Amino acid sequence: MSSPIDHRQLADEMEIYFLNESVGAGLPNWLPHGVAIRDSLEAFVKDLEFKGGYQRVISPHLAKADLYQASGHLRAFKEDMYPPIQWPEDQSQYYLKPMNCPHHHMAFAALPRSYRDLPLRLAEYGQVYRFERSGSLKGLSRVRGLCQNDGHIYMPRSKSLDEVISVLELHERCYRALGLKGYRYRLSKHDPHQMQKFDGEVSLWQESEKILKEALDKLNLEYFEAEGEAAFYGPKIDVQMKMNSGIEESIASVQLDFNSGKKFNLQFINQDGKSEHPWIVHRAPLGSHERFVALLLEFYQGRLPGWLAPIQVHLIPVREEHIENARQLAQELRMQGVRAQVEMSQGSVSKKLLFSHRLRPFSYLVIGDKEIKEGVYNLQRSNMSELMGLQEMIFRLKELLKQP
Ligand SMILES: [Zn+2]
Incomplete structure (x- = not known):
């Protein structure tokens, strides 16, 4: 291990x-x-x-010294506090x-x-x-x-x-x-x-x-x-x-x-x-x-539950010409409350996937000619993958990403 x-x-x-x-x-x-x-x-x-x-x-x-004097913080906790800010008008002191x-x-x-x-x-x-x-x-x-x-x-x-x-x-x-x-x-x-x-x-x-x-x-x-x-x-x-x-x-x-x-x-x-x-x-x-x-x-270890994952669906365009479709799909997912993000780096799909792995998204989709033509997506996460149309995928994601 x-x-x-x-x-x-x-x-x-x-x-x-x-x-x-x-x-x-x-x-x-x-x-x-x-x-x-x-x-x-x-x-x-x-x-x-x-x-x-x-x-x-x-x-x-921040607040005036008076408050932290009364609370005892200035007596017992002063070492752990930022130095005071001196107020120019009346010389009073404020602490963070x-x-x-x-x-x-x-x-x-x-x-x-x-x-x-x-x-x-x-x-x-x-x-x-x-x-x-x-x-x-x-x-x-x-x-x-x-x-x-x-x-x-x-x-x-x-x-x-x-x-x-x-x-x-x-x-x-x-x-x-x-x-x-x-x-x-x-x-x-x-x-x-x-x-x-x-x-x-x-x-x-x-x-x-x-x-x-x-x-x-x-x-x-x-x-x-x-x-x-x-x-x-x-x-x-x-x-x-x-x-x-x-x-x-x-x-x-x-x-x-x-x-x-x-x-x-x-x-x-x-x-x-x-x-x-x-x-x-x-x-x-x-x-x-x-x-x-x-x-x-x-x-x-970075693989947060779906509802907490910063990227809930990472869209990986196969080539430059697939970026626009990936963007549109990401926007549709965002409209459904899903944190979707398009991978914008250049290079091969495997290179993009390697980069995606570092970001640890909850799930990802590869978007290429086939997906755009057929409107069927392969939603992949940990060791699972599911083939679905857009509506079915939205339904599935809502279930997977629900706040507990
Ligand atoms: Zn308290």
Whole structure:
């Protein structure tokens, strides 16, 4: 068996993104094939989130120092943030957003909230910036600009278990639909011997950890426990997956945060007419586009499922005179929502097919005299080929490319 190909090589061959010194290290520039994957992932998860009762928000890419002072990022996370931008008029400082959480907390605080509005589920594909050291940058898996499948759920303490369960169900649905295997859950807890690293009372840590444990047990999910791996504001459930490198990494995490509601003085009016701080679930089932696309490329070795493939049908004209027909056919397929692309390189069919192989389309068609004259096409993918007329092929493709 040949050794697995690294996502950087796959992305290079498939024209997913590029890096450029003038743009800056660790700042990927997405090419059309990469954006096709991102857009498909977003459409898929936004649909699930919409059905799960999430509402979408959009926050700016930067904010004043005040916000990150309040969130504690400037205290605990400053090393990982870009240096500030000095505002010329009033000397105030702005920072590029390192995390979406404080922005979503502001969105919670923007309107009066009652227990009737909760759980409030806010979601955003939010761009964040982290000043990773030059030596640690790696393709799409370690970058300085990334777009997260972020979301926060604000709820009364009593609703925490239900919400954590539905968030874990959302994770499971995503990973099943994506065909991911070989991941496991880790319950990351506080360390009672190092309480200086963890905010809040021990009893709240114990209670919140019990809730996460109960959610995992109720769903019959296998997990292992790790002491001291919690976030400083609460325990979490990490999704751990072994990468091609053999190293196990966290691809997502569900955090139960009993601290930030109080810290940001977020309030809702409870059933007794009294003001109460919400508990918060932080979640990002598909992590960031950057790391998740890297993961999917390596997991599938570039041969993505049809609905995610950047090129769903690659049309290979036999000779120059077949290009126009191939273009027309590609346009008809696009009108049906199929990502069709004509191979424009010169040379023999076998040379074009070799080039097509690098791009890893979901399927391909060779277009020559016979196909144009008879209107019958040989739709080829992995080790299969099917002879069909145009309408039948469109019908078949729609079935093969359906979003799960
Ligand atoms: Zn968060």
